[in-house]
Amino acid sequence: MNDGLGLAAPEREWGFSVRRTSAIVLRHYYLLRSSWARVLELAYWPVINMTLWGFMTVFLVGQSSLFAQATGLLLAAILLWDVLFRSQLGLGLAFLEEVWSRNLGHILVSPIRPYEYIAALFVVALMRVLIGVGPAALLAWGLYDYSIFTLGLPLLVFFVNLVVLGWAIGLAINGLILRFGLGAESMAWMALFVLAPICGIYYPLSVLPEWLRWIAYAIPASYVFEGMRAVLIEKTFRVDYVVAAALLNLVYIAGGVAAFLYCFRAARRRGLILQIGE
């Protein structure tokens, strides 16, 4: 049986295989490589948003002392919101691509462990964020002379926190799709926008009514956007905001993974895995 073409190594029940994880990443690399429309779509909305709000910023800089003082306020907020949205959507679409192509059954009967599959989705979502937000960042620099990198090192911290929050929400939504089928598909596009008015993307949390502010405090993104304003307006890096966002994100990502695994088990109990996509 073993003629040199066989399996790489005997299997352990609870191993982690980079090889299996990268197989899923490879599948999505092949998909993006074969479909320029998908790549274009990834960058399309961030670029449109940037164009629109970029000109708005140009206008506001001449009208408002706040914007004159911190010209990048809107542009940084737009870019960081796109990081969060693209991370969540990227994770959702990476999963939905398997459902739409009715390939999920093939993947889940292969030796890939659910946590390896989750890790692969994280990588694919990150790829999608970079492809989507990168051109918008370049546009901001080229068209409005604003470089997101003027945020300095805090940018990396903000970026990581938003990507992780996107993963967490995306995973929970993928769990719902696994459990309830394509009826839950629209959640992938809609769910994150519930947070948009609350987490203070374009305005400080102080403008929210007090009861809503308490909800905002429970969202990691709120601390990122407050932190971003602190860097741009007060020129200070608020470590307390970063710590709060990171700690909350630990809870969110644990919750997202737990929700996905719970739904995966529920799908196994209900026999949904080979049927999904039908």
Add this chain to the structure above:
Amino acid sequence: MNAPVHAAEPAIEVRRLAKRYGAVTAIEDLSFAVPRGSITALLGGNGAGKTTTLAILLGVLLPSSGEARVLGIDILKHRYRVLPRMNFGSPYVELPKRLTVRENLAVFAQLYGVRDATRRIAALAEELQMGDFVNRPTGTLSAGQKTRAALAKALVNRPEVLLLDEPTASLDPDTGDWVRAYLERYVAENEATILLASHNMGEVERMASLVLMMKAGRLVDRGTAGELLAKYGRDNLEEVFLDIARDRRKAEKETVA
């Protein structure tokens, strides 16, 4: 380490397996063994429990009770130890259409831990006569070509146990015959085991050395095709299938009485 498999040990063993969805019973008290190196068919009408049985053996469906072992390993407790040695094919689960056949096979070779994927894919392309279309997107293939691509995916890790759900559904007789001949050769050359769920009586009669007849989630009869034909006094398995599906023998006896 992989569990050692003794020649006498069945490739697949199922004991008192049951799956219930609330008040609905999908399978009940199902017990059977699939000999190593055999082609065994699960035969039954729609809703008989064939696909449910395959899904449990693949580990993507949790049974309500019972045991299932594949290559001596408890699939319910240690499925990841045995999944690399198995594979699955079904016309109802597809390969991504935008990826070429070669790309799809490369992905699954990596998922199954195939060491020399390039060589394995080249060998499969030759064996399954895919040279003309291995570099074409899977979505552009004809039904027969798609079947061969799906078969290549199912064989990419040279599985010791292959589970197939209606492997020749919607194929023309010529392609269906080609697929059956290929699978028979694969089993003979690799000492592999195939468990296939099928409605195609001719296919089962030709390929299967053991036939498991299912009805309403239960195993109602088993034997070689010849044994079943003799037992039911019929000329072909289709008649046997109809006897079981419609309780015809019982009805005939009642008419005579």
